[in-house]
Amino acid sequence: MHLAYPAVLSALLFCTGLYGVLARRNAILVLMSVELMLNAVNLNLVAFDVWLSKTARDTLHSGQALTLFTIAIAAAEIGIGLAIVLAVYRNRGTSDIDRLRDTAEGHQSGTPTDGTAGEKAEATA
Amino acid sequence: MSPLAQAPHGFLSPTGVEIAFLLVGLVTFGAALVTVTTRQLVHAALWLVVALGGLAVEYLLLTAEFIAWVQVLIYVGSVVVLLLFGLMLTKAPIGRSPDADSGNRWAALAVAVAAAAALVWVVVDAFRTTWIDLGGAAAGSTKVTGASLFQNWVLPFEALSVLLLAALVGAIVLSRKAKADPSPPPVNGRAVTQSSPPVTDSGIYPIEQEGAR
Structure with missing residues (x-):
């Protein structure tokens, strides 16, 4: 198989995930796009591992081992990420990342009371 | 039989595995595009299942069987279920939500298209004459x-x-x-009742979000 096929598919999937991370507003949709980017990297790792194991007689299989590690780390990441999103949702009532601008510089928040209440709630939680 | 295995390949004579890889890749890429562009949040999670399952089929075509089944177990089995739980727990609106995409959508599209063009150009230019030898024992x-x-x-x-x-x-x-101890409730309780909508009005919530903006 031509090596360009998996490489190009991986690049396209990565850029799709990049668009999703930049353009989505819901935090959970951003997490889905991050998963797409991680899967693009996994496809690259598997394709190059198969190529190297046949042409260079590589027996270390580093690509597949790293793919398994990436899958496990992605599972941990999605668990922690969803826990953080749920904590933010409980404190602020929204998972809209465009409205979580408390640390933005030079930007007056539209609802300052909401922000301070959320901060206090976070501090006491 | 040369170790690089380049001689018997033609550039425009795809094998059956290549055709299958191309078709499944098109399905995967299309599902990924729908995932990042659809306005229905639950549909995005379900299209993500199609994309991840397509990637599992690609792993099988690359003879990486173990990775393929791990992909099905971990991603399709648990990660998507976790994402669906997250969508339900944050009371994501069922149906079309008008504000699924941010305001900087066009800047994001420009960045993604530029990155895709650069990456595809570089990758195709670098691996134009490289073939994977899929014969013999399975590599994975x-x-x-x-x-x-x-x-x-x-x-x-x-x-x-x-x-x-x-x-x-x-x-x-x-x-x-957080523990429901009665000693410091004023700040915490007020913030929670102010900011989190009640359980019953999940249909009203996006409308009042629109009104607040």
């Missing part, structure tokens, strides 16, 4: 992967188990509800 059968994992990668594997334990504990601590 369970035996081969297990042997390499437990001969060469034991220490990272064990470290990974510690990381998973830490992630488990961290997720439990983060998602645990």
